[in-house]
Amino acid sequence: MPIPAEHPVLTDGVVTLRGPRPDDVPGQAARHLEDPDRGYDEEDARRWITYGITEAWKTGERLAFVIEYQGRYAGTASLQPDPDGNARVHYGLSRWARGAGVASRAVRLLLEFGFGTCGFHVVHWWARVGNWPSRRVAWATGFRFGATIPRLAEESGRRVDAWTGWIGPSDPRRPRGPWFVHPVLETPRLRLRLWREDEMPRITTGRTNQATAHFLPFVPQPFTAEDARFWLKDLAEQAASGVRYNWCVADAATDLGLGNVTLFNLREGRSGELGFWLHPDAQGRGIMPEAITRLIRWYFAPEDAGGRGGHRLVIRTAATNLAARRVAEKLHFHLAGTERAAFPLGNNTHDARVTYDLLSTDQFRK
CATH class of the missing domain: 3.40.630.30 (Gcn5-related N-acetyltransferase (GNAT))
Known part of the structure; x- marks a missing residue:
């Protein structure tokens, strides 16, 4: 024309x-x-x-x-x-x-x-x-x-x-998928929010440790400032693509970043998977169970009440990752199965992979 x-x-x-x-x-x-x-x-x-x-x-x-x-x-x-x-x-x-x-x-x-x-x-x-x-x-x-x-x-x-x-000319003029907007979730001690650019030193020290190298061998060691910069950019793009939520777990009083919680593998059947890590100086204080409890409440809450309207949450980890397993068990996640030699470790061997799940109808730690 x-x-x-x-x-x-x-x-x-x-x-x-x-x-x-x-x-x-x-x-x-x-x-x-x-x-x-x-x-x-x-x-x-x-x-x-x-x-x-x-x-x-x-x-x-x-x-x-x-x-x-x-x-x-x-x-x-x-x-x-x-x-x-x-x-x-x-x-x-x-x-x-x-x-x-x-x-x-x-x-x-x-x-x-x-x-x-x-x-x-x-x-x-x-x-x-x-x-x-x-x-x-x-x-x-x-x-x-x-x-x-x-x-x-x-x-x-x-x-x-x-x-x-x-x-193209026949494509709809509306979004093809969701763009995840992170709600700020709070407890008396904690605030779940987005990470900031000025927190890269905190991220690098939190991601550089022996446990991460062993259980998450795909994470570079040491985790440099350039790695942190790429990680932050990637997280923002994954949220914009409707792929992954990612929260910094911060101290409510000081706003210091203490760790991280990720919600991913989100499916139409209202299921999702959790991943998490804590900065070494924040461990042993019950921070992660408290943060995940708050996230669970948001995730299972109906959409018209400001929640995600989810039905099932999963935690998958190595069988020998006792810290992650303690978090799942403390929150009353159910041990749903074990897969042999399915979790690659940093020493070039494979551990069993355990799967915990929690349904919206289950009772979890309040």
């Missing part, structure tokens, strides 16, 4: 995509001045609004719209065609308009235009690794996520890794 000669007006009744107007210049300038590292000034904004958008549309280089919300300039969204009949999506929003679903509405309008009017076959998306707002919009509008490509783009004079994604 041909690209229209002039900007159409696209709207869903809340957000409007339209051509640029001279009164959009202050909004364009203010949006980019929010990021001073980009080196974008008011003259750049004036040129783009008064000339650049229109010229790029005429040449077919970029089909850019102004996003209007509540009667104001709120950002821009565009499609950049390629020679193969596809396009790449771009979008950016003013800070004042964020958090209300404006960018997602704009992208849905843009996709409808790109597929329905322009006839594009595929719309591509990519963003610098760590650009969570952009990824959240791509997730909300139904993009499939692909590989992370090293050094795909240049930003502030350096090459950066980028997430990638794509969507």
Whole structure:
């Protein structure tokens, strides 16, 4: 289908995509001045609004719209065609308009235009690794996520890794899976929350020890700051992909990170698996049973009561991992089975693997 000669007006009744107007210049300038590292000034904004958008549309280089919300300039969204009949999506929003679903509405309008009017076959998306707002919009509008490509783009004079994604004309414009948002769970002594970047030294010392090397041989030893940085990034991406929850177990009074609890292998039948570790200086104080008890209550609570609505929890560990087994047994998990030579150890041998489970109908330690 041909690209229209002039900007159409696209709207869903809340957000409007339209051509640029001279009164959009202050909004364009203010949006980019929010990021001073980009080196974008008011003259750049004036040129783009008064000339650049229109010229790029005429040449077919970029089909850019102004996003209007509540009667104001709120950002821009565009499609950049390629020679193969596809396009790449771009979008950016003013800070004042964020958090209300404006960018997602704009992208849905843009996709409808790109597929329905322009006839594009595929719309591509990519963003610098760590650009969570952009990824959240791509997730909300139904993009499939692909590989992370090293050094795909240049930003502030350096090459950066980028997430990638794509969507086709018949794909639904809604999320393909969950994006896990971690509730903060508290007890009188503990707070289960996300780890922070400034806690990497605490993570490295907590993950570097003989027991970890023996029972979790896939964990690098020593666990370096670079390992911790990759681990934190990976956990964030797994939560965004609806794969894994991961909480830092922190002291409620000091907020010091004491250990970690992971909830993974989540299945549609409302089952999940727990993994956990404690910093050496936090052991022997009953911290992990207390943390997991709080997590169990959230996990089994109905969704309409703010819980996960789970039915079954599993703990799997080596038969000789007495510390992990004590936690499971203290919480009244049921020993469901033993598999011979199924748990690889750090000394290149295999231990038996024991499986404990707990049902929502069971009585566990309160």
